[in-house]
Amino acid sequence: MGSTEEIYEISTKTQEVVDDYESYVGGGFAPYPVALTHTKGSKAWDVDGKEYIDFLSMYSVVNMGHGHPKILAAAVQAMTEGAVVNLPFHSPYYGKLAKKLHDLFGYDKFVAMTSGAEAADAAVKIARKWGYISKNIPEGKCHILTAAACYHGVTLSTVSLASKKSSAFGPFVPNVGSTAPSGKVVAFGVIDDLREALEVDGERIVAFIIEPIQGSAGIVAPPKGYLKEVAALCKGHNVLFIVDEVQCGLGRAGANLCHLRDGVRPDLVVLGKALAGGMYPLSGVLGDDHIMGLLDPFEIGSTMAANPVGCAAALAALDVLVDEDLSQRSNELGDLLRSNLKAANLPHITAFNGAGLFMSLVLEDKPPKVTPRRIVSLLAQRGVLASAAGLRRIRICPPLTISKEELLKGAEVVIGVMRDIEGCGELPAEVLVDVRH
Ligand SMILES: Cc1ncc(COP(=O)(O)O)c(C=O)c1O
Incomplete structure (x- = not known):
């Protein structure tokens, strides 16, 4: 997996949603080209029915999971x-x-x-x-x-x-x-x-x-x-x-x-x-x-x-x-995720920051191939929703109700993406930047 043989493109249905947004919406937060229609627990589905693991909780909005x-x-x-x-x-x-x-x-x-x-x-x-x-x-x-x-x-x-x-x-x-x-x-x-x-x-x-x-x-x-x-x-x-x-x-x-x-x-x-x-x-x-x-x-x-x-x-x-003791879950699952990712000895990650399931992966400064926006784009292509944060970080914040199995499944995707990102060709939305900082 990973690298130039993979084809990454935006589907027609997604493109329609993106086009409406870009044509008629003013301002906003420069969303990634993923058009979600359904969510449940720690999962989300897009206009094509593709399933994602939510590693973002929509910026800490759904700590208790989607549609509890x-x-x-x-x-x-x-x-x-x-x-x-x-x-x-x-x-x-x-x-x-x-x-x-x-x-x-x-x-x-x-x-x-x-x-x-x-x-x-x-x-x-x-x-x-x-x-x-x-x-x-x-x-x-x-x-x-x-x-x-x-x-x-x-x-x-x-x-x-x-x-x-x-x-x-x-x-x-x-x-x-x-x-x-x-x-x-x-x-x-x-x-x-x-x-x-x-x-x-x-x-x-x-x-x-x-x-x-x-x-x-x-x-x-x-x-x-x-x-x-x-x-x-x-x-x-x-x-x-x-x-x-x-x-x-x-x-x-x-x-x-x-x-x-x-x-x-x-x-x-x-x-x-x-x-x-x-x-x-x-x-x-x-x-x-x-x-x-x-x-x-x-x-x-x-x-x-x-x-x-x-x-x-x-x-x-x-x-x-x-x-549901969600704060305790946040600590336990945060420790599990962190130790899992650390054990994989991943390239490009220089540190982990945050606490519990409020986590960021700090990246080495290696543009144009290793950038937060490209990593987030490849994660989405492979079915995990995350986001760029700050200049050189990936934000990982799953719902606190996520199961251990789902968390580790998502972690496997993160591991694959970090290993493959440098060899990957052009990705959707990689040129957009997070303008907050
Ligand atoms: C710490 C903090 N304060 C305030 C806000 C603003 O919240 P809202 O987007 O609901 O206005 C945010 C949003 O991300 C935030 O992270």
Whole structure:
């Protein structure tokens, strides 16, 4: 297998889907030319009926597996009841979900949004309000610090949080980002950078927001002990410590919330993606009363946020997370996958990063044949869905419900692809690049 004798081409049906997209869709995330129509558990099927093993979970959206029967049943029931949005009246689901999150994670309050970016934006707003009211920062001076290479979404406020911005969208939201007011750039995982920034600008900084493991940067875990030191520094400077768990949370990295691996308790926690089991858009922020209590009605929310279908799905998804011990599965299966791939002594892989089933394969810099996009393309050709991450990484994040057998079957495909990629001819979509970083 592998090499120039294999013919890799896009089917007519797939091409039709791609053509519609390219002709009529604006923006988007440069999808690979794979057109999926069905998913179930850890598998997906395309327009031609070809079967794939999902090693991506749609970017950590389906941690609980595609179409988990309990989550699906809960969502369908809420939909059948004739779900109303949660704006002008109460539905029983929102408060029930907020209580469940309180019981699970110990925060006083939860406020719901729909996308991860909206929730990150909400966290910024909440932190600013806290900064003006509780930290007594003069008007217009609140600064929100992030870590370089972070990703919190692509709305105007969340691209403003990023270190690399396209100048086509300026002016950006001021006083946010990975550069402190005095000019210090804070690298992810480098505690001395944060210390210096807080020593110089701590009076104006209201919050430090980080992903406990950076996702879109390439699934990059910080050095051991980093989060603990971050928490202590933030506390010492009266700065809110905010974690964005949109991608790494809810079992993905081997803990119900990723930061729990480090035994810290952030002030605000941003959730999204898998919160409603991938069944419905739902995100939100967790925090305690002394911060969340500062919010007045109509300050955070949206028409479709906390709609009953999403909340019902989330109630079931959280049950599945706990009842099926998915964080433990993530650790066990992550260890199994990592040891399997390591034992194969594969070419082009220089390191493994991440935690549990939140994993990246770090590649040697060897274009034009060995690139993340080509590897992902060949994986898809051979029936495994993964994605490029960062500049030189492959993201491997199967649903946490995947069976051992399926996981090892997928691992065999990864092993074959890494061995064959250098000898392979041109592949579909290999020229597209992941533009996030
Ligand atoms: C850590 C993190 N925060 C926020 C977001 C944005 O979420 P959404 O795409 O739902 O707006 C993402 C998306 O990948 C993410 O990984």
